[in-house]
Amino acid sequence: MNGERHKDIQELVDILTEQNLTEIEVERAGVRIRVRRDASPPSRSSRLPASPVDSGTNHPPEGPVESVVEDSSGLFTVTSPIVGTFYRSASPDADPFVEEGDVVSRGQVLCIVEAMKFMNEIEAETDGRIVQALVENGSTVEYGQPLFVVDPHPVT
Amino acid sequence: MNGERHKDIQELVDILTEQNLTEIEVERAGVRIRVRRDASPPSRSSRLPASPVDSGTNHPPEGPVESVVEDSSGLFTVTSPIVGTFYRSASPDADPFVEEGDVVSRGQVLCIVEAMKFMNEIEAETDGRIVQALVENGSTVEYGQPLFVVDPHPVT
């Protein structure tokens, strides 16, 4: 799907959501788009926290996440299993465990999440290549927060 | 999707909302737009009056009504302009002003609605034939309540 089409759909979805509809269908020049939703999701409050969290924990809560999530593109997301502080290296002077582009193997340590003085090593659950590191060193992460995007089938 | 289209859909959504519809489909110059909403219309309170009104005024409130309404079949409905007691004849012994099937002419008295001891004569606002008398003699009628169905173009 190209970006253009995606934008179209996003617009339809927005309308769907805003108007609390269940279905929109648009057909044009041989292209038919139908957007349907069977049960409207609970809408967000207009009263989201006025000021973002100082500690950086404030990425808006989305739907459920798994510890490792495969998206439609075939990429995996490594998420944090605990609340804590995210470190990309074992100590301030050390090199990061992994960099973007690195090929990693299952069980390899990707980062540390410190919680209650415990250093929790987060390991790769699959072989693959680090496509993207999503969190800054020293940031706070919540349960389920995406940390890395991993391509399990890198073109070598 | 262009702004034009967005506006189109918004319009449809407005119509949907105002008219309390569930689905609209529009096809024009190769463009077909369908908007649907499953949500039931603002439902009545679960606490509708437990017992119907003794005085018979309790037909459920529906949308606005006009004093004379033309429906899709081409028939007119004569509605009550006031709250009161409906009488089909001038006195208990007299014949009804009109019967079903009668041909009436504009200005002819169809019935009386008594309110605060005043006898209000309800006249036909158009020539036609009485298709149906909707209210029992002696019943209470509200403002806007249908009294007679009139066919303004009877096949003679």
Added chain:
Amino acid sequence: MFKKILVANRGEIALRVVRACQEMGIRTVAVYSEADARSLHVRYADEHVCIGPADGALSYRNIPGVLSAAEVTGADAIHPGYGFLAENAHFAEVCESIGITFIGPASDHIALLGDKSKAREIMLKQGIPVLPGSDGEIRHLDHAIAVAEKLGYPVIVKASAGGGGRGMRVVGLEADLGKAILAAQVEARTMFDHDGVYIEKYVLDPRHVEIQVLADERGHAIHLGERDCSIQRRHQKLVEESPSPAVDHSLRLEMGKVALKVVKTVNYRNAGTVEFLVDHNRNFYFMEVNPRIQVEHPVTEMVTGVDLIKEQIRVAAGLPLRFRQKDVRLNGHSIQCRINAECSETFAPSPGMVTRFHVPGGPGIRVDTALEATGHVHHQYDSLIAKLIAHGQDRDEAIARALRALDELAIEGVKTTIPLHRLILRDPDFQKGRVSTGFLDRFLASRME
């Protein structure tokens, strides 16, 4: 006690009366216009009768329509709420004549108190403190000039039949007096069909403080403390509270005594409000009596625990008041925000379809509204769509709760005064209780800068 009460109103006050009746075990009849067919007051009532089209003049103010509805449903009393027919002496008189109880004062009281100039004269004679002013209505310009000179400028020209800020003009200079009288007369003639005006000394920046009274048919009367309604825009109240930050125990005793004297002077019965202006030196002056339940009655209910609508009904049914003055205790503090469907900056009405409505809850919060998650705000009627009432152990807690609840209150689809209420309640002067009838104009002006 009444068997069946017809509620001759709509919106939150109609719902308020229906609720009181339900709690008392009295059947209710809602009357409604075609625009309100699906309104809560209609659905919650035991019976309902459509009495006219959306235009209030043809439905809620339609006396034959309301009375026919009472007749066909067999209602033995009518509660008029506020607005519409509530202060219509003729309506009350017709009710009396056909044996349906009008839940409110007698028709002659409504007529008497509706003539502000005359009411003022009567109170003056009884030694009730009133503002110095003209002795009755102004007869001609020279008379006005003489009166104003004696009072000292500024003075205020008021229509005898006026109310709600209509037919009033403040005059600072003799040169403007004639024009002001003419303008007030024109306005009064147009709106009230009576162009008599009188003149009073104009008090700079007073507080609007009113005493709630209740009187039964046997002449027993009590007062339920005061409400401070100084937060007004063009004489439209926006925020009300009880007790008043400016009234202490001794002033309350004094004002209460005067209010009861006013009640006794006219032999008033049922619920009523005696309005006073209070100046910076704690002097207070009788302004008028509102012979009806008021929009701001809930703040009094919150601090006294007394259900004013139920008391109105009980008294109208001939029952004696259930308590004496010494039984009335004020607990804590209460603040009401009138949520209007208006732009909070321009005050332009904002009718339309409500797309989301979430009411706050939790301790100390009461919401009186006829709105629902999906509902219409009709352009034909008053823009008041909800009353948010907060109660706390003290004024600070009441304000904190009101602010917390204002943040939770979500109304989408129409513009509302919620943003303005948030700003007012956070204003340092408001928080210190330093308010007067000039507060809101200055507040709005300072925000425009």
Added chain:
Amino acid sequence: MFKKILVANRGEIALRVVRACQEMGIRTVAVYSEADARSLHVRYADEHVCIGPADGALSYRNIPGVLSAAEVTGADAIHPGYGFLAENAHFAEVCESIGITFIGPASDHIALLGDKSKAREIMLKQGIPVLPGSDGEIRHLDHAIAVAEKLGYPVIVKASAGGGGRGMRVVGLEADLGKAILAAQVEARTMFDHDGVYIEKYVLDPRHVEIQVLADERGHAIHLGERDCSIQRRHQKLVEESPSPAVDHSLRLEMGKVALKVVKTVNYRNAGTVEFLVDHNRNFYFMEVNPRIQVEHPVTEMVTGVDLIKEQIRVAAGLPLRFRQKDVRLNGHSIQCRINAECSETFAPSPGMVTRFHVPGGPGIRVDTALEATGHVHHQYDSLIAKLIAHGQDRDEAIARALRALDELAIEGVKTTIPLHRLILRDPDFQKGRVSTGFLDRFLASRME
């Protein structure tokens, strides 16, 4: 005072705490499970941290998760609400050890009061009236038989670590005693990891009456009158009220005195509830102390005007109580209905999507809920979805208002106990205040006929 409080709970009680903090100007941190990402307590809090999946054991009961969230957000206190970690002595101890204030009693009080058998012994020694029973835990069956014979049947076997009706067996005959003890032990071992049981005389058809206490760090303690929670099904309270129809002024004084003696005996602090059984002859017996805020706390708030959550926070911050026993006045009467997402006939849980939600308003009505017009009732959590609290000048008015509000309260999409509440509140025995812990079973049985 605390700068930032983490609320270690969900649903209405989390919202309740967030609201109290907002009114006090304290920042809040909500923790939440993935299932609650869009919940009101999350959206109303200043900050929010996801701490685990929907399963409460992995999120709301997840001690490292909660504490990490407190650490990363810099919260200086944690309010546990009720349930989840509220009575977890280990959690309170860890909080104490890392310098985060646990808003509740000290961990050793939680541990002590969690051992019902031991608590009973301590109170007995202090002359607090307790039901006659075994001297500590049962050692073997012969011991049990001897105790029961001395007490006279029926007796009740209770798990020392029990609570909420779990680990209890009523025994009418000696032949059933062994089986009952075994069953209580198995249940207690499974649920509380401790299988000690003790035996008490079983009181037929008593009332459940509890006294709300508040104690500050300096040892100053007061009580806030009683709550009658006799309307229960399987020890789950369904309707609560204050004051109790069975408690008059002199009995209240007496029970209050004993409750404060309990507080003093263990040097208890913060908010707590001392539970008593009251028999038909107005004898009352200490049962246990609930060392937390309770679901039914609002009825006490409604009659005393005291915000119990705020007082918990103030006391936990080391502030002294703001009032003395003589400042506590009970105004009117309050009744709470626990609205559960359950079938009102079978009591089967009814999770699902809420499609319509309309809360009642008007005078004397308070609703504590985290539900919205569109929201989910999750099967993983407690079925309590809303608390409808009514207040009136007297019990009759409170009942009338509760009934009126139950009629207005509309929840569609899930089944609720609303129909059952309507029936209970209309029951002639309930209306006369003639209730006991056996009321609901008899009521339900009579409806099955």
